Amino acid sequence: MDNEILIxxxxxxxxxxxxxxxxxxxxxxxxxxxxEFAGSRGKGIQPRTLEVFADLGVLDAAQKHGGPYPPMRxxxxxxxAWERVMAPTVDARPDVPYPNPLMLPxxxxxxxxxxKLTELGGRxxxxxxxxxxxxxxxxxxxxxxxxxxxxxxxxxxDGGRSVVRKATGVEFIGETFEQHRIQIADVRVTGLxxxxxxxxxxxxxxxLALCPMAGTDTFxxxxxxxxxxxxxxxxxxxxxxxxxxxxxxxxxRANVRMVDRYRVGRVFLAGDAAHVHxxxxxxxxxxxxxxxxxxxxxxASGSEELLDSYESERLPIAADVLGISNKLFxxxxxxxxxxxxxxxxxxxxxxxxxxxxxxxxxxxxxxxxLRAGDRAPDGLAxxxxxxxxLRGPQFTVLTFGAASYPGGVSVTDAxxxxxxxxxxxxxxxxxxxxxxxxxxxVRQYLGRW
Numbered sequence: 001m002d003n004e005i006l007i008x009x010x011x012x013x014x015x016x017x018x019x020x021x022x023x024x025x026x027x028x029x030x031x032x033x034x035x036e037f038a039g040s041r042g043k044g045i046q047p048r049t050l051e052v053f054a055d056l057g058v059l060d061a062a063q064k065h066g067g068p069y070p071p072m073r074x075x076x077x078x079x080x081a082w083e084r085v086m087a088p089t090v091d092a093r094p095d096v097p098y099p100n101p102l103m104l105p106x107x108x109x110x111x112x113x114x115x116k117l118t119e120l121g122g123r124x125x126x127x128x129x130x131x132x133x134x135x136x137x138x139x140x141x142x143x144x145x146x147x148x149x150x151x152x153x154x155x156x157x158d159g160g161r162s163v164v165r166k167a168t169g170v171e172f173i174g175e176t177f178e179q180h181r182i183q184i185a186d187v188r189v190t191g192l193x194x195x196x197x198x199x200x201x202x203x204x205x206x207x208l209a210l211c212p213m214a215g216t217d218t219f220x221x222x223x224x225x226x227x228x229x230x231x232x233x234x235x236x237x238x239x240x241x242x243x244x245x246x247x248x249x250x251x252x253r254a255n256v257r258m259v260d261r262y263r264v265g266r267v268f269l270a271g272d273a274a275h276v277h278x279x280x281x282x283x284x285x286x287x288x289x290x291x292x293x294x295x296x297x298x299x300a301s302g303s304e305e306l307l308d309s310y311e312s313e314r315l316p317i318a319a320d321v322l323g324i325s326n327k328l329f330x331x332x333x334x335x336x337x338x339x340x341x342x343x344x345x346x347x348x349x350x351x352x353x354x355x356x357x358x359x360x361x362x363x364x365x366x367x368x369x370l371r372a373g374d375r376a377p378d379g380l381a382x383x384x385x386x387x388x389x390l391r392g393p394q395f396t397v398l399t400f401g402a403a404s405y406p407g408g409v410s411v412t413d414a415x416x417x418x419x420x421x422x423x424x425x426x427x428x429x430x431x432x433x434x435x436x437x438x439x440x441x442v443r444q445y446l447g448r449w
Contacts, residue, residue: 004028005299006142006151009158010037010124012106013271013288015113017155019056020296022120024393029151030117031128031144032158037114039248040105040186040213040220042285044069048349048375049286050098051430052293055391059098061112066104067214073196075239081201087347095377095416096350097387103214105186106285107248130158132167133267140266153299154267157292160255162273168264174257174276181226185249186218189235190242194219200238208238218247226251258318262311270295275318283321286349291318297393297428306359306449313354321349350375354431361445363436368418372435376426379414386414390426395433395449397442398424405439 005021007014010032018030045053045062053059068089074082090099114124131143133154140154156164165172187210192198194212201207210219223234232243258275262268271288291314298306353373354360360373370377379386381398389409390396397408401421404410411417417424423442425434434445 004152005155006140006149006153007031007155007157008130008142008164009156009162009271009273010034010110010114010126011157011159011271011288012042012109012113012285013273013292014155014157015110015117015124016052016056016289017157017270017292017296017299018122018124019058019113019116019120020293020393021300022117022122023056024296024300026300028122029125029149030122031125031130033127033129035127037110038107038186039250040107040218041184042106042109043103043211043213043220044285045102045104045109046283046286046347046349047096047098047100048352049289050102051375051387052289054098054387055430056113056116058112058116061115062102062104062109065108065112065215066102069101069103070195070197070212073198075198075200076202078240083196094379095414097378097385099348101348105213105216105220108215109285130163133164135266152266155270155295155299156267156273157270157288158273160257160272160276162269164267165259165269165273168261168267168269170259170261170264170269172257173260174255181224181251181253183221183223183226183231183249184252185221185231186213186247187221187231187235187243188217188245188247189219190244192219192239192241198239208234210235210239210241258315260315262315263307268295268299268307268310274314275321283347283349287318287321290314290349290352293429300393301449303449309357309359313357313359316356317352320352359427359433359449361434361436361441363434363438363441364422367435370417370419370432370435372432374432376424376430376432377414377416379416380412381409381414382412386411387430390430393428395428395446396426397446398426400424403437403439405442 004026005028007030010030021028053062069086071085092099128144133140133142139152142149156162158164197211199209209222212219231246235241235243255276270291294314295310298310355371355373362372381389397405399405399408399410400419403421403423423436427433436442
């Protein structure tokens with residue numbers, strides 16, 4: 001088939017998948033009905049996603065254009081009422097090279113991924129409407145702008161209102177809280193310092209927030225007065241500053257929903273098409289990127305058993321993350337003192353694992369604290385970092401102590417592994433597939449997948 005994989009949706013999720021497929025040389029096509037990709041939207045890139053970006057070759061660009069979250073400054077009755085940080089800055093460790101979230105507006109994240117896709121010989125086809133599909137035992141026939149297009153697999157990464165999801169008939173289970181809405185926009189403001197995330201409140205709670213977007217001259221405006229169309233007037237009234245430009249804007253309502261299936265035959269769902277979160281905790285975009293990162297190497301393999309594992313691995317994680325973001329959102333609704341506290345390390349997504357996956361095998365008689373299915377920690381492998389050795393689309397065999405394996409990478413200093421005379425097989429997505437004490441078990445595992 002000319003198009004092995006058809007991806008509908010060119011946000012961060014769809015683009016991550018396209019970049020991963022392109023570097024593997026897998027034929028694909030990525031389309032989007034939009035012609036412009038504006039808006040700060042999801043702005044937090046978590047540490048685990050930064051590791052994904054390092055593997056895909058886009059971390060340097062992300063760090064160049066992004067920056068740390070600024071401290072928050074709260075105002076009440078025209079006076080500074082409080083100042084705090086969302087989470088303390090954490091020092092890098094040998095096993096965690098990027099421990100802190102990066103602020104990067106979503107339009108910039110998409111731009112960086114599009115540039116990488118272009119570098120790899122791919123491109124986004126904008127202004128293309130997906131209008132449904134049929135499938136059979138050999139592939140999928142999708143309708144794009146009234147024309148049939150054949151592909152081996154179809155991936156819906158087309159957002160919370162996913163047309164692909166609706167065409168599959170998969171339910172989007174959860175709740176929409178109509179009473180909790182906000183207006184969000186990208187604006188330019190004169191005279192307001194860019195060293196703080198400014199928040200104005202009254203007796204009822206937050207009214208207006210202006211967060212400086214790293215790498216830009218704009219602020220992300222959010223307001224609970226979602227029916228206000230005069231945003232410059234609102235900023236002038238509440239904060240006393242002048243808005244000189246209003247760019248992208250949108251109304252947001254609290255949606256907490258997810259699918260109960262990630263796969264319907266040859267059709268897969270990823271990102272917001274499979275799960276929508278509140279913005280609390282910056283989890284949604286990151287979970288979508290990691291959906292794509294999990295799916296890419298499995299689509300490239302063509303193994304039905306691997307493709308089945310996509311749903312069994314990612315669906316439970318989406319459910320857990322949905323619960324986390326909903327809990328944080330509820331704190332804000334209840335106006336708790338810790339409503340904006342983001343110091344919980346679970347938000348960094350480094351502890352997400354696939355220990356219960358059928359792909360996770362540990363043949364040791366007494367498994368240690370690090371288990372098959374965990375994220376592979378960083379460390380030293382001779383003169384280079386372990387994560388550097390893992391970069392690329394391949395499985396990697398790490399060897400410890402007296403263990404030796406053809407093409408394996410000898411680890412010289414990695415306390416986080418706490419492993420002696422053993423083998424660690426790392427999957428293409430940076431998770432540990434196997435921990436074994438015998439080379440024969442490693443050969444069997446690699447032969448299977």
